Amino acid sequence: MFSRISNLIRGFFSLFITGLEKQNPEALLELEQENLRKQIASYNQGLAAHAGLAERLIGQVRKLETEEKELRARTAAHLRAGNKDAAAQHALRLQTVTRELAENRAQMDQAETTYSDLIRARDVAVNAARAKIESLKGAINDMRMKTAMAEMNEMASGMIGQIGGSGDTLNRLHEMVEEERNKAAGRARVARDSLDMSDVNVKEAEMKALADQALADFAAAEGISLGDSEAAPAATSRSMGTKPASEGESA
Known part of the structure; x- marks a missing residue:
């Protein structure tokens, strides 16, 4: 039972961590880059040990080569001098050195080949990992850009749907304005139709x-004939108190 609960808890944590990784792929990629750097450092340490x-x-091959030359020269010298025992001892040692030299040369060649192969394998693995990391960086950037574009498109489509929808604020406001305008027009028509123009006409005729x-009273008081438009200036001058000059005075 406890193991099942433990598995369930681990499953929840795994889902939680997976969700975090999906939300932050850059952090996961940076972690993988750091792991790659650590692996390269550890691999280089192994290469350094192999190179050592x-x-x-x-160094052993060079030492044995020098010893082989010396033993070969000593063996030949003792043999020419007639010292067969000394020459035999040096010849025996020469055989051993020659055998060790051949073995060390083979090991050296194998070590050099292995070192070159390890270097090439490291370079290939590192280049492949770097190429994959760069590809992932491009994919993450493309994902971010496409996600942003998708969000913008969704926002735009949502705005279009809201603005053009039947239940949005602008449509409701338009309907309310149209309703109030129609009501006002109806009230104006009702008021105009209910207006009694007979009283207005009577009042206008009375005025x-x-x-x-x-x-007419003013014209009568001033002695102006309403039918004679030419006499109006003379009547007006008489009403102002001016008298025409007599013929005697003018003479």
């Missing part, structure tokens, strides 16, 4: 009659 072994074999009567 190859250098030690090279016109009073105005004509006032004008």
